[in-house]
Amino acid sequence: DIQMTQSPSTLSAxxxxxxxxxxxxxxxxxxxxxxxQQKPGKAPKLLIxxxxxxESGVPSRFSGSGSGTEFTLTISSLQPDDFATYYCQQYSDxxxxxxxxxxxxxx
Amino acid sequence: QVQLVESGGGVVQPGRSLxxxxxxxxxxxxxYGMHWVRQAPDKGLEWVAxxxxxxxxxxxxxxxxGRFTISRDNSxxxxxxxxxxxxxxxxxxxxxxxxxxxxxxxxxxxxxxxLVTVSS
Numbered sequence: 210d211i212q213m214t215q216s217p218s219t220l221s222a223x224x225x226x227x228x229x230x231x232x233x234x235x236x237x238x239x240x241x242x243x244x245x246q247q248k249p250g251k252a253p254k255l256l257i258x259x260x261x262x263x264e265s266g267v268p269s270r271f272s273g274s275g276s277g278t279e280f281t282l283t284i285s286s287l288q289p290d291d292f293a294t295y296y297c298q299q300y301s302d303x304x305x306x307x308x309x310x311x312x313x314x315x316x
Numbered sequence: 317q318v319q320l321v322e323s324g325g326g327v328v329q330p331g332r333s334l335x336x337x338x339x340x341x342x343x344x345x346x347x348y349g350m351h352w353v354r355q356a357p358d359k360g361l362e363w364v365a366x367x368x369x370x371x372x373x374x375x376x377x378x379x380x381x382g383r384f385t386i387s388r389d390n391s392x393x394x395x396x397x398x399x400x401x402x403x404x405x406x407x408x409x410x411x412x413x414x415x416x417x418x419x420x421x422x423x424x425x426x427x428x429x430x431l432v433t434v435s436s
Contacts, residue, residue, distance in 0.1 A: 210378070241421075243422035243423075245361075245423075247361075251428075252411055252426035252427065252428055252429055253361065253411075253423075253426055254426070255422065255423065255424055255425075258416065258421075258422050296360065296361050298361075298363070298422060298423075300420070300421050300422050303366065303375040303420070304363065304375070304377065304378075305351070305363040305366065305422075306363060307360060307361040307362065307363060308360075309360050310360040310361070
């Protein structure tokens with residue numbers, strides 16, 4: 210089974226900061242990686258797919274990169290609406306595993 | 317617009333069964349794979365099961381294999397999750413999600429979720 214590990218688990222940042230979240234796969238998943246944003250009490254929302262493709266309607270301050278086993282989600286300039294929990298998910302094999310999540314908090 | 321609405325959640329005793337439904341609209345249901353994803357209270361997301369657009373294949377997380385069955389009725393544009401032998405570890409919000417393609421990719425759209433509580 211492919212394991213997904215995100216870091217950090219919690220990230221404190223300020224409005225306007227540039228932040229990066231890392232997701233590592235236990236084996237190569239090519240570019241079959243998605244990123245989601247979840248706010249408390251709400252369903253997750255797709256941000257990025259195929260490692261770096263921005264979902265329609267998602268602000269351009271969000272970007273994704275990486276391939277193989279190491280991936281990053283970057284928010285170029287944090288906005289108040291971005292404080293949430295972020296998850297990566299691999300879809301290279303049929304177990305579609307998620308990372309454990311990264312909670313982005315206001316500093 | 318895509319709409320996914322889960323139903324069937326509630327409180328159930330350990331060892332009992334429950335069937336969740338997900339009513340889909342706003343897209344050609346029979347052309348897309350569908351998933352169930354769950355989230356235990358204050359925990360992360362856990363993928364549960366996937367079914368292809370035509371129901372020809374299904375896959376399950378190891379944690380539910382042999383106990384849960386995903387199915388679909390394309391004529392009713394509805395997805396199902398039959399859950400048997402429920403344990404307290406199955407307590408979670410269950411989300412129905414639409415695959416981006418035929419059933420081998422990511423969750424493009426999500427329903428609001430339905431809460432399942434397994435408790436005596």
